[in-house]
Amino acid sequence: MQIPRSESGEACVNKKKQQTEQTKKKIADAARGLFAQKGYKATAIEDIVKAVGCSAGNIYYHFKNKEGLFLHLLEEWNTEWDRNWLVKEKLYLTITDKLYGMVEYLAHDQLNHPLTRAADEFFNNAEKAPDVEERINVMVKGYIDFNRQLLQKGIDSHEFEITNVSGHAIILDSLLLGLSQHCRRMERDEALAAYRLAMDVFLQGIAKPKH
Amino acid sequence: MQIPRSESGEACVNKKKQQTEQTKKKIADAARGLFAQKGYKATAIEDIVKAVGCSAGNIYYHFKNKEGLFLHLLEEWNTEWDRNWLVKEKLYLTITDKLYGMVEYLAHDQLNHPLTRAADEFFNNAEKAPDVEERINVMVKGYIDFNRQLLQKGIDSHEFEITNVSGHAIILDSLLLGLSQHCRRMERDEALAAYRLAMDVFLQGIAKPKH
């Protein structure tokens, strides 16, 4: 790894870096669209090649392989989601509201961003290299941790009264994961209603017992 | 379709019918094991051929194609499940207990019967012929109807007090669907605990508000 000298060399070194970044982005953008539209397996490298207008070799120059390209897209999507959520989160005061806001955003994001379908196809595919398995595990842990933190905050603020936080974090993720699969068979409004109802049930399910 | 004359011809006609049934069963059994072990896509017809000891053509003589064979296994599994549940159900008096019993049985069945994994792979695969899509839709509707009926009974017996029965039926199925996917990353005991906790949350989530 070389660091360009900031005075003279910068523009020159950047020309390559910029080119790489630009190409990577072009590939990623085309791939994202195709994966979302056709699914993971049904999208051939050849399709991406045509869409980008570059060679197949170039894709393998910038990404390890098809799996690596797809994982890159998923990780990009996750960081983007986190970034946006950090802004939205501030709009809600209670954790209960945050959870409602979260599923609302999640539902909108998934409904507008059909990479979910390809992701489910990818995650549920049985044949996976160990390094891929590992990157998926990290992602799943991330989702559950996200839930855990939210739930913990709700406990701290005395909105819920659960003890098994990790367990409930998985329950919540399961609910949302299953729902995202069912929502494929629904209209938009129906799907949004289902997400809200799911959160109703979950929140009542972890609510403090009324005395 | 010819009906064998019961007196003289029976044994003769049955010889073919029996052979067909026997072969179909042999293929189904071998395929079930392989799909469960290796997943849907990773199981080649060739593998099944080797396991059964018959020709590839024979499989296509008895089943329309690979998808048809797999769907046959799923439908077989479902009817078996229903048949067993009908017996078990009687052990539980309240609907609440029935629901706990149901997830318990579901969890055991899925943990012992790893066809679930292949099923998820199959269901989540993007490329499906229209007739396959249809058979899957029928199955999914069946799962939701099953939940709906249980919930309706719980309403009739005044155990719950929900109005949107169909919606809750989907929520319950989502929860169980998502959970079955998470449980792949768990130990057996952990998975069983997760199923129970899920039902705790769901039941409290639809419980009558205490006055």
Place this chain on the structure above:
DNA sequence: TATAATACTGAATGAATGTTCAGTGATATA
């Protein structure tokens, strides 16, 4: 300017595998 490093090409590779079909032997029917 010469050399090195980088970005990119695209045809060739190579393996996997679902499905078919002409043909064979066994079984039922007349």
Place this chain on the structure above:
DNA sequence: TATATCACTGAACATTCATTCAGTATTATA
């Protein structure tokens, strides 16, 4: 016994597709 139906064979077919790599073009370095 002759004919028709059925259960079965298995090699060949047809297609798909991720991945590689020897070589070219562009850009940076000394």
